[in-house]
Amino acid sequence: MGLFDLTDLVVQRGLEGASLRQQILSNNLANANTAGFKRSDVDFQSTLASAIGSGDPAQAIANVAFQPQTDSSTTMTADGNNVDTDTEMSNLTSNALEYETLAAVEQQRFSMLKTAMGS
Amino acid sequence: MGELFGALGISASGMTAERLRMDVTSGNLANADSTKGANGLPYQRQEVVLQAGGQSFSDVLGNAQAGVQVAGIVNDTSPGKKVYDPGHPDADAQGYVTLPNVNTVTEMTDLITESRSYEADTQAMQTAKQLYLKTLDLLR
Amino acid sequence: MPIPVGGISPFSIGPLVENGGTSGASGAGAKGFGQALANSLGQLDATQAQASQQAQALATGQATDASSVVMAVEKASLEVQLATQIRTKATDAFNEIMRMQV
Numbered sequence: 001m002g003l004f005d006l007t008d009l010v011v012q013r014g015l016e017g018a019s020l021r022q023q024i025l026s027n028n029l030a031n032a033n034t035a036g037f038k039r040s041d042v043d044f045q046s047t048l049a050s051a052i053g054s055g056d057p058a059q060a061i062a063n064v065a066f067q068p069q070t071d072s073s074t075t076m077t078a079d080g081n082n083v084d085t086d087t088e089m090s091n092l093t094s095n096a097l098e099y100e101t102l103a104a105v106e107q108q109r110f111s112m113l114k115t116a117m118g119s
Numbered sequence: 120m121g122e123l124f125g126a127l128g129i130s131a132s133g134m135t136a137e138r139l140r141m142d143v144t145s146g147n148l149a150n151a152d153s154t155k156g157a158n159g160l161p162y163q164r165q166e167v168v169l170q171a172g173g174q175s176f177s178d179v180l181g182n183a184q185a186g187v188q189v190a191g192i193v194n195d196t197s198p199g200k201k202v203y204d205p206g207h208p209d210a211d212a213q214g215y216v217t218l219p220n221v222n223t224v225t226e227m228t229d230l231i232t233e234s235r236s237y238e239a240d241t242q243a244m245q246t247a248k249q250l251y252l253k254t255l256d257l258l259r
Numbered sequence: 260m261p262i263p264v265g266g267i268s269p270f271s272i273g274p275l276v277e278n279g280g281t282s283g284a285s286g287a288g289a290k291g292f293g294q295a296l297a298n299s300l301g302q303l304d305a306t307q308a309q310a311s312q313q314a315q316a317l318a319t320g321q322a323t324d325a326s327s328v329v330m331a332v333e334k335a336s337l338e339v340q341l342a343t344q345i346r347t348k349a350t351d352a353f354n355e356i357m358r359m360q361v
Contacts, residue, residue, distance in 0.1 A: 015254075016122075022250060023122040023129065026243045027184040030133025032236045034169040034187055045320030050316060068184075079289035085239050096246045098317070101325050103253045104257070105314050108332045110257065112339045113358030118347075 017044025018099040035079035042068040126247040132186030133240035151221040154209040162219035164195035303338045310335035
């Protein structure tokens, strides 16, 4: 019998997804002025939701792979760059909040385990 | 957590690139009226060419998130404005002076964009650092 | 960290006090205590499930606001602490009773 259940794995994968998204959004910002650059993003939440709803959630979540997508659909400047600094900053902020909330939840769960174990 | 560390490097590359662009833009502004440079010709506007990182060498990890890098600094070869000013020391035989191809308004706008981008990269770096420290809190 | 026994109404500590007080015979009292313990553990299970559900909703982007997640997790945490305290006190009481029998 393990200490950690499916929810802990989901939260952990959520943290990994948010961490990857942080990197991708930072990259978008760094290339905000690179000619021809197209922004990317990763919808880790939908990927996780699909894994949870699949036939074998434990397997699916354990092996989940997040796919960054290049976004070629948004409007572009004359040189082909489609990064909007304000949008990226807003995404960055909401992603950071998601990460921090997940981390706080995980911390609380660890704390509960410790209490139950009598420490 | 490799991604959070990676994010720091990516934002740092952005900051470096924007700093260089700001330097070049400042140089353009400072020389907006330099009708005769060291080579005897009017000052030519310079611009920085950027490219997404990881392209000039093979990226072993196949990771497309590699920040930004400076491909080079090039001269803007578009012709400068000619004004009729026969009294000017650099006027040609017809009395025209060729001004540098620097548009002050464009340069100022660029400076604002570069400054905003620099700020955004700084904030992204701060956020990545904050998230990493939050993760360490899980150990408490 | 001691928890005041009489004063927490959202949790199932009420029945604990009532059952212990109204029955004089130790048999009936023990049954009441056992029932109260089972009740509180059952509620703990439900709260835990709710907290897990909220945590998963957060990770999949379906949590509408952070406060519901935070509250669910905090409630679960408090219930665990309460259950642990009850367990500790019950164990201590049992040990004391065992010591008293000659």
